[in-house]
């Protein structure tokens with residue numbers, strides 16, 4: 001260490017201690033003029049002509065003066081910049097020392113590089129510099145410059161600036177942490193992909209807007225749910241949903257100021273409009289938004305996607321001023337619209353609020369129930385009409401909730417929308433397969449068929465067929481499984497479902513077309529697709545009773561199916577008369593309440609698998 005840097009601890013004047021206290025207090029404050037005031041106090045206390053704060057620029061290539069105090073001139077912002085290359089010895093010294101005290105700066109080896117360009121022109125004779133750190137790393141320098149000839153820096157003075165260096169470094173740490181916290185809060189409040197407010201900020205802003213509504217005005221809240229986005233996001237993975245939502249936000253932004261919009265969930269936007277005719281405005285806007293969002297978007301695999309949007313509208317904030325509640329009602333309405341079909345709009349009138357509330361609770365409960373493994377399979381026998389024995393069974397999902405069974409039509413769509421269906425359903429299949437193995441089903445009943453329903457979401461998910469085959473193989477129950485796929489699934493999901501169906505057939509998993517006769521299936525599909533069987537919808541059984549034409553259709557269908565080698569199950573047989581009629585039309589296998597309802601696995605085994 002150089003001799004001039006040795007501390008000789010002479011007694012500090014009392015002014016130093018008072019100044020440090022003042023500087024410490026001042027450094028806690030955030031006002032813009034704080035650096036200048038710190039410099040002024042420091043210069044006064046030490047009796048130096050110039051005091052300045054310098055910051056290292058990014059990449060540490062140069063150092064720039066951010067604030068300077070000059071005796072007689074006050075605080076300046078000179079913006080002077082000095083390249084680090086121009087004074088390597090100086091920067092090396094600053095990095096390595098607590099304090100750089102150059103008593104004869106124009107000749108000191110550490111500062112001599114600065115002599116011609118800086119010290120001499122300004123008449124600086126001595127320098128007392130300390131580094132300023134942020135989390136232990138140097139980010140700047142505090143420079144005290146004495147004008148005139150050399151000056152001795154006392155131990156007390158050196159100690160003073162070292163303490164000041166600590167105070168300034170602490171201030172940097174604090175400001176940096178506050179900035180990080182601000183950024184964290186910002187990230188919590190805003191959705192990164194769309195730049196829109198997240199749920200809580202949206203609610204805050206909405207509450208504010210409701211509170212500030214001018215007399216005679218009302219406000220309507222809209223929730224927009226991009227249908228199919230969740231299931232497609234599963235399929236495409238990555239940030240597919242984010243990029244679709246970013247594109248969606250941009251399109252919405254053409255019609256509604258971004259400050260009135262939020263991204264509320266992965267696939268959901270919300271926004272509000274206000275005015276003296278808020279309700280009409282909202283319904284018109286709903287249509288325009290739907291059209292804008294329906295414009296094609298590019299999928300990652302090069303396909304073009306078109307999104308239909310379900311819209312929920314709460315038409316008046318005057319009737320329901322609670323922002324949280326407004327949003328929830330709009331979301332529930334959008335959600336209920338989505339369940340009724342594609343691209344629907346649902347408006348919440350006050351009397352339907354309670355009903356909506358309960359369906360929102362249902363959605364929440366479904367997620368919980370999936371975690372708690374509350375869903376089960378029951379088996380309904382598929383019966384040979386001649387022998388009266390079960391030749392198979394259909395697995396039907398049940399959700400026992402609050403003492404009663406929720407019908408699958410109420411919860412299967414919820415499981416599909418929340419992306420839980422595959423996981424829940426595969427879990428149930430494993431239990432079913434395990435049961436089949438334990439009861440030696442295949443050995444006891446060769447040719448027995450377990451019919452299982454699959455949702456379109458499952459059919460579209462990659463690897464589905466392999467997983468199904470591997471699972472069946474693992475339990476040794478290949479040959480037991482029949483996949484039921486509804487006609488509508490097949491034709492609304494397009495070529496995807498058809499190719500999955502072909503793939504299932506290639507893997508040796510038979511497929512039966514469910515609800516045959518209710519959808520768009522045409523006879524050519526029966527020829528084109530590798531089907532194993534079909535299930536004639538319940539509605540035909542009902543109509544056959546007193547409708548000769550229906551009888552002719554069913555009779556013809558049964559003949560055709562036999563001809564094509566398809567297994568046919570007549571569904572929904574409730575009465576002996578229906579059974580007799582079906583037999584007379586050529587049916588051999590049926591399912592319905594006449595034989596049994598869907599039973600838990602054990603009772604099913606006792607009733608239908610006994611010898």
Ligand code: C2E
Pocket residue numbers: 380395396397407408409412425452453454455484514515538571572573574591592593594598
């Ligand atoms: P589906 O596949 O057509 O199932 C037959 C439905 O008809 C069942 O209703 C069954 O209980 C009912 N049923 C059976 N026999 C009779 C009868 O004689 N008369 C009457 N009126 N009804 C009868 P459920 O269990 O309510 O299931 C409804 C639908 O939910 C099913 O229709 C199927 O599309 C779907 N579903 C059930 N389980 C699953 C599943 O595990 N996965 C998927 N994706 N969907 C399922």
Ligand code: CA
Pocket residue numbers: 394453484514
């Ligand atoms: Ca079925």
Ligand code: CA
Pocket residue numbers: 514515535537571
């Ligand atoms: Ca059916």
